[in-house]
Amino acid sequence: MQLPQRFSALPEYAFPRLRALLAPVPAGGEVLHMSIGEPKHRFPDFAMQALVEHAAGFNKYPPNEGAAELRAAIARWLERRYALSAVEEADILPLNGTREGLFNACLALCPEQKNGKQPLVLIPNPFYQCYMVAARAAGAKAVFVNAEAGNGFLPDFAALGAAVLDQTAVVYMCSPSNPQGATASAQYWRELLALAEKHDFKIFADECYSEIYRAAPPVGVLGVAQQVGADPERVLAFHSLSKRSNLPGFRSGFVKTGPKNIREMRQLRNYTGAPIPLPIQMASAKVWADEAHVIENRALYSAKFDLADKIFAGVPGYASPSAGFFLWLKVPDGEQTALEIWQKSGIRVLPGAYLSQGGADVNPGRAYIRIAMVAEIDEIERGLLAIKSAISPPRGI
Numbered sequence: 487m488q489l490p491q492r493f494s495a496l497p498e499y500a501f502p503r504l505r506a507l508l509a510p511v512p513a514g515g516e517v518l519h520m521s522i523g524e525p526k527h528r529f530p531d532f533a534m535q536a537l538v539e540h541a542a543g544f545n546k547y548p549p550n551e552g553a554a555e556l557r558a559a560i561a562r563w564l565e566r567r568y569a570l571s572a573v574e575e576a577d578i579l580p581l582n583g584t585r586e587g588l589f590n591a592c593l594a595l596c597p598e599q600k601n602g603k604q605p606l607v608l609i610p611n612p613f614y615q616c617y618m619v620a621a622r623a624a625g626a627k628a629v630f631v632n633a634e635a636g637n638g639f640l641p642d643f644a645a646l647g648a649a650v651l652d653q654t655a656v657v658y659m660c661s662p663s664n665p666q667g668a669t670a671s672a673q674y675w676r677e678l679l680a681l682a683e684k685h686d687f688k689i690f691a692d693e694c695y696s697e698i699y700r701a702a703p704p705v706g707v708l709g710v711a712q713q714v715g716a717d718p719e720r721v722l723a724f725h726s727l728s729k730r731s732n733l734p735g736f737r738s739g740f741v742k743t744g745p746k747n748i749r750e751m752r753q754l755r756n757y758t759g760a761p762i763p764l765p766i767q768m769a770s771a772k773v774w775a776d777e778a779h780v781i782e783n784r785a786l787y788s789a790k791f792d793l794a795d796k797i798f799a800g801v802p803g804y805a806s807p808s809a810g811f812f813l814w815l816k817v818p819d820g821e822q823t824a825l826e827i828w829q830k831s832g833i834r835v836l837p838g839a840y841l842s843q844g845g846a847d848v849n850p851g852r853a854y855i856r857i858a859m860v861a862e863i864d865e866i867e868r869g870l871l872a873i874k875s876a877i878s879p880p881r882g883i
């Protein structure tokens with residue numbers, strides 16, 4: 487029997503592609519991974535204590551709708567973080583990290599047709615690759631909308647025109663964005679909310695980097711939605727403990743949206759979901775309730791970005807991101823540069839083209855590399871100095 491083509495025709499995933507690119511060439515120094523965005527700072531010790539305290543819960547099938555304690559902790563966090571008034575705990579669905587929710591929300595909420603046509607899912611380009619596969623799994627067509635330096639790395643969805651927007655069912659929007667670290671302003675969210683209302687689509691706001699910022703906390707879609715009185719069913723905000731609390735292995739996140747969306751997502755998960763184990767839900771409740779470790783974590787990243795600002799001062803193509811934990815560095819050719827950096831120094835960085843689509847246009851990630859600032863600061867220093875020297879033209883030229 488033939489295998490389905492739906493997923494076999496996907497482009498090679500970024501990290502096997504990087505391995506294939508670098509494999510033929512020996513590392514030019516001690517290997518340092520600056521390609522994968524896996525948080526490395528310590529997670530709070532109390533999370534493990536809570537896990538042990540609630541270990542008896544491993545004996546139970548976890549509740550799909552989420553433990554009441556967890557939903558309450560998340561609701562209070564949202565109220566504090568975004569000055570929201572009285573968040574309904576029933577409008578929160580705990581997820582196994584944002585990735586699972588970003589995928590399953592599209593399956594649960596993207597209709598079979600939009601205005602009699604195959605629905606479109608709009609995706610910023612470059613983008614977190616899960617969005618594209620979610621669109622495909624839901625039977626929708628992915629449309630990639632470039633997020634480039636010229637538009638502050640924020641996709642201009644309105645420029646697509648009424649015909650495209652009327653066919654659109656879902657818009658993925660990542661703020662702070664991976665890879666560029668751009669943040670949507672209140673004005674940006676307001677315009678996107680108005681567009682969603684006018685053309686009847688849903689906004690999937692991936693805000694999993696919301697707590698990793700330099701100066702000002704990024705504006706969240708939920709705060710703006712409250713201010714403008716938007717329909718709660720228009721917006722889904724996704725958050726996670728992976729980056730905020732250095733707990734990617736917890737697989738613990740949530741979505742906040744309106745009750746109808748929650749019902750549909752819960753329905754799908756009733757049949758197919760694997761809810762977060764109960765002890766992890768209970769420990770997650772404690773982690774959402776604490777801000778001290780988040781402040782410490784943010785300070786560690788800020789020190790690394792201050793260091794990057796010093797090291798790359800005056801380097802053409804360098805721009806300090808306002809949030810997130812990546813540098814998105816402009817270079818002549820991302821693949822070539824990643825290879826040269828590896829060959830000269832043993833540092834692994836990701837070619838930007840592996841995170842974006844080309845299609846009819848030039849791939850907007852082609853002339854970039856993504857550098858993950860997740861290692862300890864002394865390693866980051868070694869890595870950034872090596873990258874700088876690898877990309878700088880030799881003296882005398």
Ligand SMILES: Cc1ncc(COP(=O)(O)O)c(C=O)c1O
Pocket residue numbers: 523582583584585586614660663664692694725726727728734738739
């Ligand atoms: C933009 C973006 N969204 C979502 C995720 C998924 O994170 P998690 O499932 O750990 O919450 C990541 C992880 O790297 C990401 O970079």
